[in-house]
Amino acid sequence: MLQTGSLSRYFPWSDWDRAPAFAILLLATAALLWLSKKECCKMCFAVFLGLSDTDGGHAKTSMRLNASVPATTKRDLNTLQRLRILYKLRDRIDNFCIGLAALSVATVWLQFRAIWCSSETYHRDLPLQAPGEANAALLLLTTLILLHQIYYRYSVKMEIMALRNQIPSDSRFSLWRSPRLLFLPFLTELLLCGIFLPPFVHGRVYFDEERYSLPRATLEVVPACPRPLQMTTSQQSCDLQYSYPLEIVNMIVLVRLYWFGRAIRNQLLKQLVADKATSMSPATLDGIGVPADSLWWSFRISFALRPSKVLLTLFVSLWVSTAVAVSVFERPFPSKLDGEDHALWLTLVTMTGVGYGDSYPVTLGGRVCIVLGAVVGGLAFISLMTSEFLDSLKGCMAAALFI
Structure with missing residues (x-):
């Protein structure tokens, strides 16, 4: 297999680089083919969103029975129905982008694992021999799909904002000529999700x-x-x-984890557009009153309704992401923190405020990750947990006074 012209001459990768990378590459290719087939069926995207033929028949019957309804009422009903479809479509796009963001972070971790575990040297004339190259190609593919989905998502959001009278109706036909209210967040997300190290670049x-x-x-x-x-x-x-x-540039891919914050908002909007949240005002769909699209408002409502679930998700996300980042930045030095197990331990004791001091980061990147993820994130987590504990005590005291 080591003869001239064989595949192993150009792909002498270790098991950390070969098996996981090709497995995920096949899965990503299958997902891309599935997505392309679904994109070809945009004429029937309402069926793809879960609207069955029976619902369409009921809608036609209702329109015939309500022929005497005024035109303005019909227009408002059509607008609400269109908003409902667009919200479902945006929810599907967000879920797909969340999966792409998680796949990107996992790909970067596998790329660093392949670099660390590979002891083979490679020739600069054969860049395919570099460890982590298959993961770099997978990261490129994932990033291109993610950028396409971001453009598609903001096209849907532009139509939603036009229907809710937040932007002029004539500006919804071109995303690049949209108002600053929409164009600046779109450009920011393209920059956040588009920065990475391309394949065949080493140093x-x-x-x-x-x-x-x-x-x-x-x-x-x-x-x-x-x-x-x-x-x-x-x-x-x-x-x-x-x-x-040079692959350390791909650590910026961790910023894509902000997509997980939209999962909370989408869960609340599912209840809103499905007419399950009867206590909420219909003005939320018109952008008046409660800001239904606000991530901060969605977080507050979700924390009030399901505090244990929100706290657990926040704790696990901060813990794991900070530990992985610290282990990557501390890899140049042989210490306890060059593995994920001790990095998890350091992050945990720092978030809880204990800080035994048995290990500590020495690099600038490791210290910044500990300060932002463990210290600041730990303070935010403990503050939320304390507020929930005090609210539970108030409830117990009120029940005791009532008894």
Whole structure:
């Protein structure tokens, strides 16, 4: 298999790079083919959204029976029906984008695993021999599909905003000429989800961080730097010198996890458009009163209705994502944090406010991840949990006074 011209000459990957990458690549290709077939059936997308032929027959019968209804009422009913269909379509697009975001993060993790576990050297003239190349190709494919779905999602959102009189009705035909209220978020999401390292691009990124200065050396006393710090040539400071593979740029893919925040909003809108939320005002569909599309409002309502589910989801997301990021950034140094198990332990004790100090990050990226994910995220999680605990105590006290 090592003869000239064989596949193993161009693909000498380890098992971490070969088997998982090709398995996910086949699954992604199958999903892409399925999506392309569904896209070809846009003329019958109402059936794809779950509207059966029976519902269509009932709608036709209702229109014949209500022939005496005024034209304005018919127009309003058609608008509400169209909004209901568009909300369902946007929900399907969001769910698909959430899956693509999760697949992108998993692909980046597999790419780093392939780089770490591969001990084979490769020739620069054969870039396909680089570890993690199959995962890079999969990340490219996933990103292109995600960008297409973002464009499709904002096209649907533009029509929703036009029907709700939030933008002029004549501006819904071109997304690139839409108002700033819609175009700026669309451009921001394209940038957030479109930044990644393309395939066949390799190299190293070197960092040199000065930690502290040293006193002037004398003949009797020679200053020394503790490990892993290294003394500079001038013997005036201790620096932390390390490097990453250029694939470290793909850590920005973790930003795509913001898509999971829309799952909460979609669950509430399902109840709203399905006429199950009878206590909510119909003005929410018109953009008046309660902002039904607001993620912050959706989070508050979901936390009030299902606090345990929201707290568990928030805790697991912060815990796992922070631990994975810390283990990636601390990989250049042989320490406890170069594996996911100790990184999970460090993140957990930091989020709970214990902080045993048995391990700590030394790189700038690892420290930033701990501060943002474990310290700030842990404070937010503990604050939400404390507020829920106090609300439960108020309920118990009110019940005791009533008894």
